[in-house]
Amino acid sequence: MSTALDSIVNQPYRAGFKTDIESDTVDKGLSEDVVRIISKKKNEPEWMLDFRLKAYRHWLTMKEPEWPNVKYPKIDYQDIIYYAAPKPKATKKSMDEVDPELLKTFDKLGVPLHERAALAGVAVDVVFDSVSVTTTYKEKLAEQGIIFCSFSEAVKDHPDLVKKYLGSVVPHTDNFYAALNSAVFTDGSFCFIPKGVKCPMDLSTYFRINTQDSGQFERTLIVAEEDSQVSYLEGCTAPQFDTNQLHAAVVELVALDRADIKYSTVQNWYAGDENGVGGIFNFVTKRGLCKGEKSKISWTQVETGSAVTWKYPSCILLGDNSIGEFYSVALTNHLQQADTGTKMVHIGKNTRSRIISKGISAGRSNNSYRGLVKVSPKAENARNYSQCDSMLIGQVCGAHTFPYLEVDNKSAIVEHEASTSKIGEEQLFYFASRGIDPEEAVSMIINGFVRDVFMHLPMEFAVEATKLLGLKLEGSVG
Amino acid sequence: MSSENKIILEASGLKAEINGAPILKGLDLCVRAGEIHAIMGKNGSGKSTFSKVVAGHPSYAVTGGKLEFFGEDLNELAPEERSKKGIFLGFQYPIEIPGVTNGAFLRLAFNSIQAARGGDELDPLEFDDFIREKLKLLKMDAGFLDRSLNEGFSGGEKKRNEILQMAILEPKLSILDETDSGLDIDALRIVANGVNSIHGDDDAIVLVTHYQRLLNYIEPDFIHVMEGGKIIKTGTKELALELESKGYDWVVDEYKAKAA
Numbered sequence: 201m202s203t204a205l206d207s208i209v210n211q212p213y214r215a216g217f218k219t220d221i222e223s224d225t226v227d228k229g230l231s232e233d234v235v236r237i238i239s240k241k242k243n244e245p246e247w248m249l250d251f252r253l254k255a256y257r258h259w260l261t262m263k264e265p266e267w268p269n270v271k272y273p274k275i276d277y278q279d280i281i282y283y284a285a286p287k288p289k290a291t292k293k294s295m296d297e298v299d300p301e302l303l304k305t306f307d308k309l310g311v312p313l314h315e316r317a318a319l320a321g322v323a324v325d326v327v328f329d330s331v332s333v334t335t336t337y338k339e340k341l342a343e344q345g346i347i348f349c350s351f352s353e354a355v356k357d358h359p360d361l362v363k364k365y366l367g368s369v370v371p372h373t374d375n376f377y378a379a380l381n382s383a384v385f386t387d388g389s390f391c392f393i394p395k396g397v398k399c400p401m402d403l404s405t406y407f408r409i410n411t412q413d414s415g416q417f418e419r420t421l422i423v424a425e426e427d428s429q430v431s432y433l434e435g436c437t438a439p440q441f442d443t444n445q446l447h448a449a450v451v452e453l454v455a456l457d458r459a460d461i462k463y464s465t466v467q468n469w470y471a472g473d474e475n476g477v478g479g480i481f482n483f484v485t486k487r488g489l490c491k492g493e494k495s496k497i498s499w500t501q502v503e504t505g506s507a508v509t510w511k512y513p514s515c516i517l518l519g520d521n522s523i524g525e526f527y528s529v530a531l532t533n534h535l536q537q538a539d540t541g542t543k544m545v546h547i548g549k550n551t552r553s554r555i556i557s558k559g560i561s562a563g564r565s566n567n568s569y570r571g572l573v574k575v576s577p578k579a580e581n582a583r584n585y586s587q588c589d590s591m592l593i594g595q596v597c598g599a600h601t602f603p604y605l606e607v608d609n610k611s612a613i614v615e616h617e618a619s620t621s622k623i624g625e626e627q628l629f630y631f632a633s634r635g636i637d638p639e640e641a642v643s644m645i646i647n648g649f650v651r652d653v654f655m656h657l658p659m660e661f662a663v664e665a666t667k668l669l670g671l672k673l674e675g676s677v678g
Numbered sequence: 679m680s681s682e683n684k685i686i687l688e689a690s691g692l693k694a695e696i697n698g699a700p701i702l703k704g705l706d707l708c709v710r711a712g713e714i715h716a717i718m719g720k721n722g723s724g725k726s727t728f729s730k731v732v733a734g735h736p737s738y739a740v741t742g743g744k745l746e747f748f749g750e751d752l753n754e755l756a757p758e759e760r761s762k763k764g765i766f767l768g769f770q771y772p773i774e775i776p777g778v779t780n781g782a783f784l785r786l787a788f789n790s791i792q793a794a795r796g797g798d799e800l801d802p803l804e805f806d807d808f809i810r811e812k813l814k815l816l817k818m819d820a821g822f823l824d825r826s827l828n829e830g831f832s833g834g835e836k837k838r839n840e841i842l843q844m845a846i847l848e849p850k851l852s853i854l855d856e857t858d859s860g861l862d863i864d865a866l867r868i869v870a871n872g873v874n875s876i877h878g879d880d881d882a883i884v885l886v887t888h889y890q891r892l893l894n895y896i897e898p899d900f901i902h903v904m905e906g907g908k909i910i911k912t913g914t915k916e917l918a919l920e921l922e923s924k925g926y927d928w929v930v931d932e933y934k935a936k937a938a
């Protein structure tokens with residue numbers, strides 16, 4: 201690759217600092233005892249411990265999946281810290297009790313934790329290593345009956361809701377990482393939007409892995425009751441370590457009749473260095489259940505970080521006339537690998553789904569789209585439209601598309617379009633011959649490429665994500 | 679043209695290679711302000727290579743001779759710098775860029791070059807007024823502005839779009855590589871009129887073409903024949919007619935006889 205491309209794609213990772221904060225950790229390794237210790241540290245009720253143990257025992261019988269188009273060294277599950285919490289971990293009644301080191305960390309990351317200074321109109325739950333450290337705007341939301349709190353609090357304060365919905369979309373038997381997560385998850389966010397309520401602000405969770413050798417196993421559960429509406433944002437970063445850390449989250453969404461859930465992610469976990477040393481293994485199970493009629497779940501993701509990404513935010517379209525959407529930009533650079541996509545499972549009548557996937561590969565990275573559209577026998581008049589576009593920057597990266605179709609109802613209309621374009625010397629020369637330098641050219645081409653996805657992000661998030669893509673690609677053109 | 683006119687481009691003994699393969703093997707050409715030159719020659723003789731070398735394509739390495747623009751050595755200049763100084767290349771095969779609208783691209787190009795010249799940059803509204811005038815010149819529909827850059831454009835539309843860019847950027851030296859190929863009869867006339875109206879006493883044009891037809895509309899001061907990476911004959915516009923009827927072999931034979 202020419203040096204112009206190179207210098208555009210190669211920017212240092214700006215969230216790569218580590219916070220010096222004393223943490224309470226459980227020794228490395230996983231056993232039934234560790235599961236019990238986690239549950240105990242969190243003062244969990246018996247039913248929660250049972251859920252974990254069942255999952256743990258099931259996990260022992262499972263094998264790590266090998267079908268994704270990614271390669272990484274074997275993970276030693278006994279070499280991971282399953283619980284790390286910043287000390288002191290006494291419960292906080294207000295922001296002023298949050299450790300100043302933490303406040304500084306999140307300020308540096310651009311996530312102010314003080315409500316006064318908070319992001320305009322966004323409520324934030326912050327998860328640092330294994331635990332939620334604070335949730336903003338909680339009281340204000342409670343006035344409308346909206347519950348937005350850490351998962352641990354939800355287990356204590358809203359056990360019936362958690363019991364009813366936990367594992368209802370992603371059962372602990374679902375897959376290897378979901379089973380692992382179900383056994384050892386430490387925290388996460390819980391949102392409940394009651395009947396008829398339109399959530400007045402975006403809800404967001406910010407995940408940060410700080411401890412080296414720790415895994416992050418968080419759990420997010422969002423329930424939107426009849427006629428409710430919510431937009432949820434998720435952001436994540438981690439310090440730069442030369443070892444890999446495992447992030448195996450589970451996200452479950454439930455939309456009842458006419459409910460509308462919009463879930464947006466900007467993922468910027470540490471990706472490892474240009475030689476592929478270090479970085480996060482991001483093995484995440486995200487699934488939404490459109491349970492009620494005319495319900496709608498929309499996933500928008502911008503995946504820029506992680507050494508290895510393996511995730512398929514999916515929609516089960518159970519309710520008649522329900523709608524599932526998946527908008528994705530996945531960028532890989534250096535030696536990053538991503539195998540990401542979605543599953544749209546049409547079960548109800550007149551269900552519709554739409555998939556727009558944009559993969560950008562630079563450096564020596566490898567980017568795969570994998571998507572399943574399944575139309576079950578009873579899903580009359582199902583419609584799906586999929587569009588998968590790949591953009592290659594330079595000569596030595598890879599892009600792959602694996603669309604799977606399982607259509608068992610003749611009335612279905614399923615469309616698939618795919619394209620591959622590239623930013624290479626000829627494209628840049630064309631821009632240059634019109635006075636446009638390589639940085640501007642790349643940014644213009646990339647912005648054009650991702651536009652159809654970014655228009656689905658909430659405004660501030662879109663601005664963030666645009667900047668992030670620019671940073672990630674700086675130095676890649678040459 | 680008088681020989682007192684300012685020299686815009688001067689190549690002498692120019693040698694260039696790509697991937698170690700020598701293509702230009704000692705090319706001489708002098709282009710002065712106000713002039714129109716036509717370069718003709720067989721397929722593979724090096725016409726596009728010369729065009730791209732002048733514009734600064736990074737795949738080509740200049741290995742000998744000199745190449746100057748207004749007396750300045752071009753070798754150290756990146757292609758975008760050359761463009762900002764007033765060199766324009768109309769591509770034989772314009773590149774398609776999906777997702778980038780033609781209008782946004784044109785504005786960015788215009789503003790980059792304006793900034794380099796110390797001129798005013800235009801906001802989208804101002805640019806819209808400006809570009810509409812230029813579209814008229816080339817009888818292009820405003821719908822082209824909203825489409826992705828060159829994507830799905832017909833061969834002729836792409837070429838017209840190249841000249842639209844030339845009209846916007848007002849270069850000092852325009853090298854038009856087979857702009858006439860792929861144009862229908864009406865389009866050829868429109869594009870030629872466009873080029874003529876952009877051309878003045880301060881700038882120069884180098885046309886690369888296979889057909890005498892274009893030269894009926896854009897009258898060249900000089901015709902050059904390229905062969906084996908060199909210009910082996912230079913004449914006036916009558917030479918084009920002669921080439922059209924007799925082909926290139928006689929020119930090559932004549933050159934070889936002279937060299938021997």
Ligand SMILES: Nc1ncnc2c1ncn2[C@@H]1O[C@H](COP(=O)(O)OP(=O)(O)OP(=O)(O)O)[C@@H](O)[C@H]1O
Pocket residue numbers: 696697699701719720721722723724725726727728770
């Ligand atoms: N990458 C390359 N490696 C080796 N030779 C090359 C390379 N690129 C171009 N060439 C050769 O350089 C020579 C000149 O090509 P060029 O495109 O300049 O010809 P041209 O005169 O413009 O031809 P045409 O009339 O067909 O457009 C050709 O023989 C071509 O095959």
Ligand SMILES: [Mg+2]
Pocket residue numbers: 725726727770855
């Ligand atoms: Mg050519």
